[in-house]
Amino acid sequence: MSNQLNAALSGQAPTALAEDVSLATPLTAPRITGRDAVSAALGTYQQALAAPEATVSLKGDEVEGVVYSASPGGRETEIVALARKNAAGLIATIDVYGRPWPFMAALREVIAKTDPALADPSLGSGPYTPDGPTPVWVDHPAVPPLAQDVTLYSPILREEPTGNAVVGPVLKAAAQSFSDLKVRAVLDIEGQPGFAVVIDEYVEGGHVQQLVEIFTLNGAGEVGGIRIFTRPWLVTAHFRKSMYALLKDTLGPEFWEGPESENPLPTP
Numbered sequence: 001m002s003n004q005l006n007a008a009l010s011g012q013a014p015t016a017l018a019e020d021v022s023l024a025t026p027l028t029a030p031r032i033t034g035r036d037a038v039s040a041a042l043g044t045y046q047q048a049l050a051a052p053e054a055t056v057s058l059k060g061d062e063v064e065g066v067v068y069s070a071s072p073g074g075r076e077t078e079i080v081a082l083a084r085k086n087a088a089g090l091i092a093t094i095d096v097y098g099r100p101w102p103f104m105a106a107l108r109e110v111i112a113k114t115d116p117a118l119a120d121p122s123l124g125s126g127p128y129t130p131d132g133p134t135p136v137w138v139d140h141p142a143v144p145p146l147a148q149d150v151t152l153y154s155p156i157l158r159e160e161p162t163g164n165a166v167v168g169p170v171l172k173a174a175a176q177s178f179s180d181l182k183v184r185a186v187l188d189i190e191g192q193p194g195f196a197v198v199i200d201e202y203v204e205g206g207h208v209q210q211l212v213e214i215f216t217l218n219g220a221g222e223v224g225g226i227r228i229f230t231r232p233w234l235v236t237a238h239f240r241k242s243m244y245a246l247l248k249d250t251l252g253p254e255f256w257e258g259p260e261s262e263n264p265l266p267t268p
Contacts, residue, residue, distance in 0.1 A: 002064075006054055008091055009066055009081045011043030018090040022132060024210075026079060026098035027108050027233040029123050031132055038094065044118055045079070045096070048072060048110045056214070058082070058196050060187035065196075067214070067227075072110060075103040078153075080212050080229045082185075082198065084133075093133060095198075097212050097229035099155040101236050102257035108233065121234040127206035128235050135184045141195060143215060147222035155211070155230040156240040158257040166250075167226070173246040177239055178203050193217040204242050207235040 007013035014035055022031045023038040025045070032041050046052070052070035058080070065082035079098045086092040098104045112119035151160050152167045161167050178201040185198040194216040203209045210231050218224035230236040244256060 005064060005083060005091075006066060009042060009083065009094065010046045011039045011041070012046075014039040016091055018086050018088070018092045021091055022093050024093075024095045024130070024132065024231060025118060026096050026104060026229075026231045027111065028118060028120055029128055029232045029234070041115070041118055042094070044111060044115050047114065048107055049077065049079070052079070056080075057190040058187040058214075059190055060185050063185045063187060063198070065187065065212075073106060075106055077103040077107055078227070078229065080196075080214075082187075082212070095132075095210070095231070097210065097231045098233075099153065099227070099229045100158060101156045101230075101233075101240055102158050104233060104236075121232065121237075123207065123232070123234055127208075128232065129208050130200065130210060135182075135200070137182050137184070138186060140181070140183045140197060140199075141186055143223065144217060145222050147218050147220070147224045150223055151225050153225065153227040155228045155236060156243055157251070157255045159255045161251065161255070169250055170247065171226075173243055173250075176246060177242040178209065189214065189216065193221075203235060204238040207238055209235045209239055 004016055008016035017035045019035050021035055021038050022033045024031050032038055049070035050072050052068035054066050055069045056067035058065040063082050063084055065080055067080045069078050079096055081096045083091045084093045108119045146164045148164050150164055150167050151162045153160055161170055181201045183199055187196040196212055196214045199211040200208050212229045214227040215223050216225040
């Protein structure tokens, strides 16, 4: 893992950022533009996550990234930050995704105390569509079979479903809750077998949900773990509502966090 990349993504190396760098956060819809504003926003996340640990490095042809893990308030929260560089070798875009939704909601409360604008989940007047550089779509890689003891680290669930018999139906429900999946990038996981896929997909209300899916493989080449990160926060709330309708009779209340199990969508 590049120390300079890690420092830049933590808001500690602003000179590694292009002057017109832009940032997409896990919680807000519009991109943040400009070196000073982006560096400050990254620093706010670093502070709110209470010095997160960099746990995984991702590397693609034009994109590289870092997975960070932290436990603010005793709740294990993860984010993944992806960076693209310009021709001068400076970071031109950063896209940050988070999981799981209930704990990201708690993180949002912490961030709001420092910078309310970074916690504003508004999607605007119409369906959310990402702004930023025009993507070059690529093919989705083949996904190996799931291991019998596969674990899903969901973007929306409090607990982690384990075992093919449980994870399979959850993934099937997810496939029913989105449409028109497109792939922005495919990255390798440094130091371990597996890969990551960067995705845009349409969910309830015509909104685009953006995801990073990280597949880790076991010794038999099967998928042993799936980690899914999403953005922006309020679009994930729409997705979670659809998933709850499909899975409320399959997954017990311990998987869902909200004021009530019948109303797992607290939004401002």
